[in-house]
Amino acid sequence: xxxxxxxxxxxxxxxxxxxxxxxxxxxxxxxxxxxxxxxxxxxxxxxxxxxxxxxxxxxxxxxxxxxxxxxxxxxxxxxxxxxxxxxxxxxxxxxxxxxxxxxxxxxxxxxxxxxxxxxxxxxxxxxxxxxxxxxxxxxxxxxxxxxxxxxxxxxxxxxxxxxxxxxxxxxxxxxxxxxxxxxxxxxxxxxxxxxxxxxxxxxxxxxxxxxxxxxxxxxxxxxxxxxxxxxxxxxxxxxxxxxxxxxxxxxxxxxxxxxxxxxxxxxxxxxxx
Numbered sequence: 001x002x003x004x005x006x007x008x009x010x011x012x013x014x015x016x017x018x019x020x021x022x023x024x025x026x027x028x029x030x031x032x033x034x035x036x037x038x039x040x041x042x043x044x045x046x047x048x049x050x051x052x053x054x055x056x057x058x059x060x061x062x063x064x065x066x067x068x069x070x071x072x073x074x075x076x077x078x079x080x081x082x083x084x085x086x087x088x089x090x091x092x093x094x095x096x097x098x099x100x101x102x103x104x105x106x107x108x109x110x111x112x113x114x115x116x117x118x119x120x121x122x123x124x125x126x127x128x129x130x131x132x133x134x135x136x137x138x139x140x141x142x143x144x145x146x147x148x149x150x151x152x153x154x155x156x157x158x159x160x161x162x163x164x165x166x167x168x169x170x171x172x173x174x175x176x177x178x179x180x181x182x183x184x185x186x187x188x189x190x191x192x193x194x195x196x197x198x199x200x201x202x203x204x205x206x207x208x209x210x211x212x213x214x215x216x217x218x219x220x221x222x223x224x225x226x227x228x229x230x231x232x233x234x235x236x237x238x239x240x241x242x243x244x245x246x247x248x249x250x251x252x253x254x255x256x257x258x259x260x261x262x263x264x265x266x267x268x269x270x271x272x273x
Contacts, residue, residue, distance in 0.1 A: 011214040015217035015218075015221075018218060018225075019217070019221055022051075022221040022224040025224060025228025025229065025231070026044055026047045028228070028235060029231020029232060032238070033238070035231075039103075039227075040102075042101055042105070043098070043102045045098055046096075046099050046220065049091050049098070050091070050217065050220035050224060053088055053216055054221075056087060056088050057214075057217065060081050060088075063080075078150070079151065083150055086149060088213065088216060089135075089139045090136045090139050090140070092219070093132055093139070095220045096219060097129065097132035098132075099227060101128050104125045108121040143158040144156055144157055
């Protein structure tokens with residue numbers, strides 16, 4: 001680990017720590033409660049995509065030097081890292097959208113009796129699915145041909161990524177974030193990630209992309225952990241009820257024994273009398 005920058009070390013440690021928590025919050029409710037609903041399947045799929053994203057970031061750091069400065073990397077490493085960044089962007093978009101859809105399904109189950117809430121959540125699910133598709137498409141259609149994304153020697157055209165951050169008024173951007181981002185924590189991480197994505201367009205994108213990988217893992221895994229909290233709470237409640245029932249059964253059994261002894265004593269007294 002001595003050859004890695006502090007940012008690379010932080011990315012590796014934090015990403016895999018969050019992945020472990022995400023696995024626990026996803027697997028435990030299913031294994032203990034024995035329930036696997038549609039929203040659980042979406043969260044599990046999101047976790048698998050997020051784990052693939054973390055593995056891809058780990059490979060980029062360990063083998064390709066992600067997290068180092070661009071001047072310290074070879075042309076081959078830069079090319080491989082740029083390719084991995086495209087795949088990571090697509091994985092991040094789909095994983096986050098699945099978490100949002102899962103949250104919408106949970107809310108629909110809770111407030112399904114309200115017609116307006118039910119129809120509004122269906123619209124949100126459709127919007128999240130469309131956002132996922134559009135995000136994946138823009139990743140691979142940003143440059144024509146696609147190889148121009150990582151090879152500066154290829155004559156191609158690329159969209160102005162910087163313009164995409166400033167094209168909409170601030171009020172419209174805030175409104176879109178509020179509608180499409182579920183969860184305050186994930187919203188905050190997404191905001192930091194947008195800033196990191198803006199910095200990644202700069203000349204030393206190899207270094208800033210490691211920070212973006214960290215935020216990608218933090219955003220997706222935090223969303224997965226939040227989705228798993230109700231299931232974890234159900235586990236705790238079930239264990240508490242089982243323990244209370246065991247204690248109550250033991251107390252009833254002990255009380256029954258004492259009552260039987262008292263009844264035997266009274267019958268003996270009557271016989272002696």
